[in-house]
Amino acid sequence: MTKFFTLIPAAGSGSRMSSELPKQYLYLDNKPMIYHSINTLYHNQLITSIFVVLAPDDCDWIKYDWSEFSSKLIALNCGGATRAESVLNGLTTAKQKGLIDTNDWILVHDAARPCLTAAQLEKLINELTHDEVGGLLAVPVSDTLKRSNIQDRVTHTEPRENLWQAQTPQMFRYELLIKALQNAEKLHFTDDASAIEALGFHPKLIQSDAYNFKVTYPRDLALAELIIQQRNNP
Numbered sequence: 709m710t711k712f713f714t715l716i717p718a719a720g721s722g723s724r725m726s727s728e729l730p731k732q733y734l735y736l737d738n739k740p741m742i743y744h745s746i747n748t749l750y751h752n753q754l755i756t757s758i759f760v761v762l763a764p765d766d767c768d769w770i771k772y773d774w775s776e777f778s779s780k781l782i783a784l785n786c787g788g789a790t791r792a793e794s795v796l797n798g799l800t801t802a803k804q805k806g807l808i809d810t811n812d813w814i815l816v817h818d819a820a821r822p823c824l825t826a827a828q829l830e831k832l833i834n835e836l837t838h839d840e841v842g843g844l845l846a847v848p849v850s851d852t853l854k855r856s857n858i859q860d861r862v863t864h865t866e867p868r869e870n871l872w873q874a875q876t877p878q879m880f881r882y883e884l885l886i887k888a889l890q891n892a893e894k895l896h897f898t899d900d901a902s903a904i905e906a907l908g909f910h911p912k913l914i915q916s917d918a919y920n921f922k923v924t925y926p927r928d929l930a931l932a933e934l935i936i937q938q939r940n941n942p
């Protein structure tokens with residue numbers, strides 16, 4: 709039977725966050741940011757294991773007690789120089805351990821998207837389980853989009869029809885994802901779907917909402933904390 713695995717690339721340094729501590733460990737509602745993604749993924753009944761891909765020199769992961777997730781959680785110290793490399797290394801290591809079959813689904817989820825909900829995760833899995841290619845959570849663009857020149861002057865307004873903002877999880881079968889990332893290894897794709905697209909496939913967009921945003925800049929941290937606190941104390 710096809711299984712569902714998740715892989716969290718968490719080997720980034722969070723340079724745009726301007727913090728000493730990599731952003732996945734910054735505190736949100738009294739827990740390191742990555743805790744919230746792990747917690748949501750852990751409680752989905754269909755998910756067998758959660759692979760967390762850490763930087764080889766990560767010395768923060770072991771400072772926390774992850775035992776409540778021990779039945780599913782596997783940390784791999786094989787992160788690479790880019791997100792794509794971290795995902796590729798994580799998949800390769802997990803496969804070498806004999807944990808994944810080629811036809812299994814892999815849900816790749818950024819450690820920096822702590823506000824993913826159980827409902828969004830379920831929707832993604834339900835809508836893609838029988839899909840040929842796989843796909844990703846995404847949100848239709850709602851703002852008016854301007855294209856600028858190098859002096860920050862508007863050259864024209866971009867039509868926003870059919871434009872989406874990509875999120876994670878991104879869900880693809882192991883075999884296709886590894887092929888896509890091996891093909892993309894020297895490239896710097898910022899998500900998994902781009903690597904799949906480079907092979908000529910068309911990932912399916914599953915509509916999500918803006919709450920599943922990526923914590924990138926310091927201002928994003930306060931917003932994520934508000935959302936999580938409100939959910940935990942409605």
Ligand code: CTP
Nearest residue numbers: 717718719720721722723724789790791794819
């Ligand atoms: N990531 C990773 N390995 C890398 C770079 C990024 O595993 N070499 C992970 C991050 O830890 C994060 C996710 O990919 O969970 C999304 O990346 P991003 O938001 O860009 O995080 P950082 O690369 O850490 O941040 P920045 O780009 O600001 O340095």
Ligand code: MG
Nearest residue numbers: 720722723791
């Ligand atoms: Mg980055």
